Amino acid sequence: MPEPILEDQYTAARAYFLCVVGLLFIESAIHWPLYFLELRNRGKPVTISSKTHWQITTYLHKLATLPSLIPFVTDYTLPIILRLLAFIGLNILWGYNSIEFSTDYKLYGWLTIANGGLALLMASRTNLFALVLRIPSPVILLYHRWIGIATVAHATTHFALNVQRYIKTDQLADSFSNRRIQVGIMAWLALAIMFLTSLNFIRRRFFEAFYYSHALFFVFVVGALVHATKGPEFLLPGLLLWGVDRAIRFWDNFRRVEAKSITTLSGDVTKFTIEGRQVTHPGQIAWVQIPGVSFLNWHPFTVASAPGQEHAVFAIRGLGGYTKRLNHLAMDNNIDSTKKMSTSSAEPDKSSSIMPTSVSNTSVTTDKPLKIRVDGPYGVGGTRWGLYPVTVLVAGGIGITPGISIATHIIQRALFARDSQHSTDSRQNWHIHLLWVLKDIKHTSWFAEELQKLSELAANPDVPVTFNITIHITGSAASSAQMEESIEMGSESPFKYVGPGVVVNGRPNLKMWFEDVKRQRSGLEAVVSVCGPRSLMNGARKSAAEVSTVDGHFHVEEETFEL
Structure with a gap:
């Protein structure tokens, strides 16, 4: 039977860790030509002469652009599939083992810790890979998910093989009484809960369960550091970067801002503008917390503003519990403001900060203060918007x-x-x-x-x-008849x-x-x-x-x- 590439399991985990980091550097290098092209063109749109592309490159471009080739996996295009295969290949390459002796099981424990360290490196919102290497945020998110799944897979394999051996040698009770093994089981349970709450149908329907259960990564990190002897090398760099990122965000989150304008629109859409927050790339995401809706929950929303603008605009549709409560709160604010406007004097006060009615027939815009906290914006896009004509x-x-x-x-x-x-x-x-x-x-x-x-x-x-x-x-x-009937009845x-x-x-x-x-x-x-x-x-x-x-x-x- 073929032997693993490296006999030393700890060294194999280190090699795997470096290979995944190298994969991310390749992701960064893919975008370098676009940066150089934009610099060369000095901000003007890049034009190409006719028949520039080869037929073979056009065919490959079509394959890469087409929707998912895998049934029931609708968001995995060919480039994403190739990334996934490369990542799976690295796990198979460095995770291959004969599993002949109980000491062989340790390899999967080391790969668990290595993957956990990689997941921590990509967990911070001001991500080092995005800021320095300019890797698009959606790509980093993909790797974060895959690495999380790999962490659970290696941890479960390590746990299952050891339990099988304990049962076979009638040492299950004695082994589970060992403090180090108890801590390891605790770390595995934390991973399992995070994995289950990350499943698509749970994440979409119960976002808070998904979001807050990820705090269990502290349990995993502590458990892994206690269970293993050399875990800090893999886990502490990511934990340190996450801690610095969290400290900056914590300090920044105390800066309460007030919505300059709030507008409720048809279709259960709430639109508000905040000054003092700027995006650096089009289409970035910011996390928003509104005490009037929920004191604890932070929800992410896309910012409609562009780089250079001194404000951030959010348009939020009431699709879930949080967004519906936000819509109702905004409507209540606007109703109060409307009452104030109707009881004011006939002569408008030029110094008033009340804004006029919006273009929508169902909206009122107001400057009534709405307490709000904003974390962000964050994210790096994969496209240089404005590079092409x-x-x-x-x-x-x-x-x-x-x-x-x-x-x-x-x-x-x-x-x-x-x-x-x-x-x-x-x-x-x-x-x-x-x-x-x-x-x-x-x-x-x-x-x-x-x-x-x-x-x-x-x-x-x-x-x-x-x-x-x-x-x-x-x-x-x-229909025209319905329109005429509504007019005759005096309706809107x-x-x-x-x-x-x-x-x-x-x-x-x-x-x-x-x-x-x-x-x-x-x-x-x-x-x-x-x-x-x-x-x-x-x-x-x-x-x-x-x-x-x-x-x-x-x-x-x-x-x-x-x-």
Whole structure:
């Protein structure tokens, strides 16, 4: 029977640890060409000449862009599958053992501790790999999950093999009375609980159970340090970085801020603006805690603002218990503010900080203080937005939030380039195409003001950017007879969208829409942001792959909201 690569199990665990870190360095190196390309082009969009791509590279690009090839695993594209296979290969390579003697079981204990140390390195929000190596946050999250599963797998193997031996030699009772083994079992139970609460159906339905159960990693770390003799080498670096990150966040979280404006909109959406928090990349995530909703719970939300703006904008839809309570709290605040406005004098007070009614027929905006804490924003994206001349934004419902951030960022870059020497060739411009899919026409009010402002800026012929908006309404529209009847009865008139772009009833034909973008921007590279239901993401991926040709590729990045 073949022997393991290294006889020394502790050295094998160290080699595995370094190999995974090397894998992360490779992830970083993948993005280096884009950084150098952006520096070379000095902030202008990068254009390529026709027939730049080889046929073979175009074929490989299509394979990498297509949706998941594995049934029932909808979010694992080919690049993610290759990453996973590389990671599994490292675990098999360094975890191979003959398991002939009881001393062989220690290898899986060492691999448990090595994986635990790696998971800690990726656990902090101000992540070292993201900040220094610029590895995209979704990629780090993938590795964190896989490493967590590997930790549980090796720990369970180590535990099961030892229990089997204890039962076989009739030493189970004596062994379980040993303090060191008791501590090891405690560490394994902590891992098992974290794993179970991390399962998708629990994480989505019971977020608090998932979030707070991860505090058990303290139990695992202490148990591993007591159970093993050389654990600090693997565990303490990540624990130290996490401690520094947590101390900074703890100090920062005491800075209470107040929402400058709160707006309740149709579709159970609450929108509020906070000054003093800025994003460094489009589409970053911040953790929000509102004492009026819950004193303990922090929930993550995407920030709709762009780099350079002095405020952070959140649009939160009431889908779960926390977000619904937030929506009700905002509505109560707005009702109180409305009462104050109705009892005030007929002559408006120019010094009043009360803001006017929002564009939505169901919204009121107010400056009434709402106590809030914000942790972040955090995250590094995998795409250099504005690097390529064409940006395609595909959004479903509230998934428009990162799209607003990206569009604002690119148009701001175009405004900055307006005063510099710029070519009159449209190929040197930025072109943004937005496809927004909604169930109800009223939901356009969520970002109607932002879309109107961005469209007006892009309409200036001196600004080297175009902004095309297409909105699809998938819900059933009221008939003309129903509209007339509601008017005759004196009820509220139907909502009409008067903003920029084209409104179309029915679900979009994504392939035709992508083909139209391709015809308009022939010969240009495009990058695609898609955020929404999985069916929309898969449809956008498939369409982007089909329209990619040798004279221009469509590069897709999913704005997934996973933790």
